[in-house]
Amino acid sequence: MVKKLVTLLILALAMPLFICGCKQKKQAAADGQEAQGKGKIAVVISTLNNPWFVVLGNTAKERAEELGYEAVIFDSQNDTAKESDHFENIIAGGYAAILFNPTDADGSIANVRRAKAANIPTFCIDREINANDVAVTQILSDNYAGCVELGQYFVKKMNGKGQYVELLGILGDNNTWNRSKGFHSVVDNYPELKMVAEQTAEFDRTKAMEVLESILQAHPDIDAVFCGNDAMAMGAYQALVAAGKADRVMVFGFDGAKDVIDSIRDGKIVATGMQFPKKMARMAAEQADDYVNGKRDFPQKVPVAVELVTQENIAKYTAYGRQSEE
Amino acid sequence: MCKYGVAVVIIAFLLYHSLYFEKLQKIKEQQRRGTFSAAEYARDFWDNHLFTVLDKAVDVKELIELFNTNMAEAVRRYGRTPGVSRVYAYLLQGEGKILTAGEEGLEVSVRQPQMNPDIFIATGPYIPGNAVRDASGLIDVSEFSDTMKFNEISGEINKIVVKEVIGPFLDKNPQMGMTVRFFGATQVAQDATEKHPFGHLVSDTGEVREIQLVRVVPITLELK
Numbered sequence: 247m248v249k250k251l252v253t254l255l256i257l258a259l260a261m262p263l264f265i266c267g268c269k270q271k272k273q274a275a276a277d278g279q280e281a282q283g284k285g286k287i288a289v290v291i292s293t294l295n296n297p298w299f300v301v302l303g304n305t306a307k308e309r310a311e312e313l314g315y316e317a318v319i320f321d322s323q324n325d326t327a328k329e330s331d332h333f334e335n336i337i338a339g340g341y342a343a344i345l346f347n348p349t350d351a352d353g354s355i356a357n358v359r360r361a362k363a364a365n366i367p368t369f370c371i372d373r374e375i376n377a378n379d380v381a382v383t384q385i386l387s388d389n390y391a392g393c394v395e396l397g398q399y400f401v402k403k404m405n406g407k408g409q410y411v412e413l414l415g416i417l418g419d420n421n422t423w424n425r426s427k428g429f430h431s432v433v434d435n436y437p438e439l440k441m442v443a444e445q446t447a448e449f450d451r452t453k454a455m456e457v458l459e460s461i462l463q464a465h466p467d468i469d470a471v472f473c474g475n476d477a478m479a480m481g482a483y484q485a486l487v488a489a490g491k492a493d494r495v496m497v498f499g500f501d502g503a504k505d506v507i508d509s510i511r512d513g514k515i516v517a518t519g520m521q522f523p524k525k526m527a528r529m530a531a532e533q534a535d536d537y538v539n540g541k542r543d544f545p546q547k548v549p550v551a552v553e554l555v556t557q558e559n560i561a562k563y564t565a566y567g568r569q570s571e572e
Numbered sequence: 573m574c575k576y577g578v579a580v581v582i583i584a585f586l587l588y589h590s591l592y593f594e595k596l597q598k599i600k601e602q603q604r605r606g607t608f609s610a611a612e613y614a615r616d617f618w619d620n621h622l623f624t625v626l627d628k629a630v631d632v633k634e635l636i637e638l639f640n641t642n643m644a645e646a647v648r649r650y651g652r653t654p655g656v657s658r659v660y661a662y663l664l665q666g667e668g669k670i671l672t673a674g675e676e677g678l679e680v681s682v683r684q685p686q687m688n689p690d691i692f693i694a695t696g697p698y699i700p701g702n703a704v705r706d707a708s709g710l711i712d713v714s715e716f717s718d719t720m721k722f723n724e725i726s727g728e729i730n731k732i733v734v735k736e737v738i739g740p741f742l743d744k745n746p747q748m749g750m751t752v753r754f755f756g757a758t759q760v761a762q763d764a765t766e767k768h769p770f771g772h773l774v775s776d777t778g779e780v781r782e783i784q785l786v787r788v789v790p791i792t793l794e795l796k
Contacts, residue, residue, distance in 0.1 A: 351718065376718040388655060390723035394700050420718055427720065431727055435698040525656075546714035551657030 284314040285342030287534060290332050292349045292373060294321040296449065296477050298503045299347065301566050302372060302523040306345045309531035315342065324416065324448075326353040333357040337364045343534035344368045345527070351376045351420040367537050369530040372523065374420045374547075382537055383544040385526045389421050392519040392552025393428030393500065399517055399554055400433060400472060400498055407438035408469035411461055413482060415449040415474040422446075425474050425500055425519075442468060447478045454481030455488075462489050469495060476501035476518055483514060502555060504565035511560050519552040523566050526550055608721050614728030618736075621710050622791065625663065626755050632666030632682050636690060636786060640769045643762055652709045654702075654722075658762045661706035664788065667753040667796065673746050679785065680752060683771060690771035692785040693754060693793070695738045699730040703789040707757035733789060741793040751796040756788040 287310040291303040303319045310317035320336070322329035329349050336344060337360060344361055346368050348354035358368045358380045370384035378384075404410070412429075415422035433439055442465045447454035458471065462485065471486075473479040479499030486492040492514070499506045502520035509515040533544060555563050562569055630650045638646035651660030668682035671689050676696040679689035705711055705726045716722045746752065764770070768784045 374719060378714060378717050386655075386719060388657070388719075390719070390726075391702055394702075398700060420720060424720055424723060427723065432698075432700045529656075547655075547716070547719060549655035549657075549713055549719065551653075551655065551659055553658070 285316075285538065286339065287315040287317045287531070288320060288332070288336045288339075288341045288344045289317055290320045290322060290329065290336070290344060291347045292322050292329075293324045294319075295323070296451075296475075297505075298476065298501050298521075298523060298566070302347060302527050305524045305527035306371065306531050309528045310345070310534070313531060313535045315535075322349050324349050326350050329354060330357055333360055337361060337366060341366055342538055345371060345530045345534060346381070347371050348373045348375050350416075350418045353418065355380060367534065369534050369537075371526050371530045372421075372521070376420070378546045381546075383533055383546060383548060385529050385533075385548045385550060387421070387521040387526070388549035388551050389424035389500075389519075390428035390431075391549075392521070392554070393425045394432055395552075395554045396472075396498060396500065396517060396519050397429040397432030399556060400429070400470065401436055401439070403496060403516060404439060404470060406436045409440050409442045409465065409467060410470040410472060411458065411465070411468055411482075412441055412444040413454050413457060413471065413473045413478045414444065414446040415478070417446055419449075422449075422474055429472060447473075447481065449475045449477055451477040451481040451484075454478035455485045456481075458482045458485035459488070462486075462491070466491075470498065470516075471495060472498045474500055476503035476506040479515055479518065480505050480509070483509065500552075502563065502566055507555065507560070507563060507565045510555060510557055513557060517554060517556045520555045520563055520567070521552050522550055522571075525567065525571070610721060610724035610728045613721075613725050614732060617708075617710065617725070617729065618732050622704070622708055625708055625710060626665070626791065629663040629665040629755055632664045632668075632691060632786070632788075635662060635664050636683070636771045639760060639786070640765055640771070643765060646760075647762060652706055654706055654711075654713045659759050660762070661703055661757060661759045663707045663755070663757055664786075665755045667751055670746055670748055670750050670752055673748060678746065678752065688783075689785055691788050693752070693756065693788045693790055695742060695790070695793075697734065699733050699738075699789055701730075701759060701789070702726045703757035703759045704729050704733065704791060706759070730789075733791070737790050737793055741790070741795075744795055746795055753792075753794050753796055754788065755791045757791065758786050758788050760786070 289303050289306045291299050294300050294303065307317040307319055320332040322332060326349050344366055348370060351374055355375050355377045358375060361368050362380050367382045370381045372387055374384055374386050375381060414426060443461045445457050447457045454473065471482045473482055476499040479497050483492060483497050486495050496516045498516055499518040502518055506515050506518050510518065635646065635650065647660050650662050653660050666682050668680040669686040670678050671681055672679040678693045678695060680691050680693055681688060682690045711725065713719060713722045770784055770786050
């Protein structure tokens with residue numbers, strides 16, 4: 247009798263848990279069906295070894311999830327072979343769309359072409375591929391125009407004269423050259439501004455520090471460093487601190503990353519070009535959703551303006567965007 | 573010994589002529605460009621297309637008024653951008669009195685009383701930016717497999733402006749007090765008037781308030 251009572255008691259206590267468990271399973275199944283209903287979106291990012299790209303990838307993923315998709319991030323580690331493997335898995339995995347930040351303007355075209363052949367639409371973000379007939383659309387920072395503006399500010403801060411170093415990004419990436427050429431389209435008109443060294447640090451903070459340390463051995467009297475991204479600007483700044491020159495050498499970056507925005511506010515870095523990774527990532531996810539819903543008319547290339555951030559207008563900006571847009 | 577010397581010379585000769593070094597950047601650049609010539613594209617744009625849209629250029633006085641009173645309407649009616657931007661390009665035209673003529677450009681008054689400047693017409697030795705390309709609305713970035721070509725076109729258009737518009741104009745020796753007539757392009761941010769309005773504004777007391785000038789890249793320039 248006591249045994250029966252204990253059994254009944256246990257059953258009575260367990261029943262709500264069982265019912266609740268069933269409900270949760272049903273909910274999970276329903277959620278799964280919802281996700282399955284809209285499909286999966288792949289977010290392929292050139293490298294997650296840079297906070298700027300982490301923001302780009304995470305924002306794309308979050309927006310895709312808000313729109314009802316299951317979203318997965320793939321890190322290509324700046325390696326086209328890894329990127330190619332990701333595309334194979336994505337094609338085999340039956341994804342509905344790819345939000346793609348390419349590793350190489352030429353080397354990544356074949357991957358997008360394979361996805362297109364498998365009827366998976368690709369939406370490029372930030373970095374471009376040198377083809378206008380394979381991706382659905384390419385949402386790109388207007389690097390050239392951004393660096394024209396940055397170049398004009400550079401000339402103003404340098405009073406049109408002095409010695410400077412340029413740290414380039416990855417040589418196979420169009421962004422590297424669009425930035426460099428925009429900058430030089432202004433600065434090269436001032437004959438008293440002498441570029442004493444131009445080297446790649448591959449958009450990498452540690453490499454930038456090492457490269458600038460080496461350059462400083464040969465050129466200890468530089469007045470400024472122009473860096474093709476903010477990670478390199480931070481690396482360059484570290485090298486200048488180590489050499490005791492941070493107070494008299496001006497550093498210019500490009501991206502709008504958190505540590506550089508903070509450094510501009512603290513008076514350590516002079517200026518950067520604000521790209522808008524969150525805006526671009528959201529746009530790409532929304533356009534992928536439009537595509538899945540039947541829209542087909544997209545502009546092939548959409549340049550997104552870059553804005554100059556300086557110590558004078560820093561109050562308007564936050565990391566990766568404008569204060570007013572957060 | 574002599575045989576070895578000859579052999580070394582021959583090997584050195586063969587090595588020298590069998591190896592060829594070239595900068596990676598140069599190779600990539602050539603591959604990227606293909607047969608595209610930004611200079612030829614800009615030439616065709618200037619000779620055959622740009623002047624067909626100058627009839628759409630808005631009067632400079634009307635544009636300044638809109639900038640100062642209703643920027644959204646200025647953008648809606650006359651602004652152009654190739655993508656997503658807070659900066660819009662405008663085709664504009666008008667005439668005004670030259671107040672100063674410096675190395676970089678002319679300060680010109682287009683509104684009465686013609687005592688304070690409204691616009692700055694660039695006449696310096698180089699022109700940066702994309703004002704003419706974007707204001708024309710004739711060149712679509714999506715036509716290009718890589719955006720560098722799109723940007724190179726701007727550089728070439730600006731060179732034509734310096735050589736074929738500014739050069740001949742400066743040869744006429746423009747002076748303070750002369751009247752200049754122009755077609756041109758400008759780029760203005762949506763929030764440009766947050767701090768100061770464009771052009772001179774004279775208050776009831778006759779006081780001239782702090783202002784900024786509309787910066788014009790000229791497409792035509794002539795003295796009246």
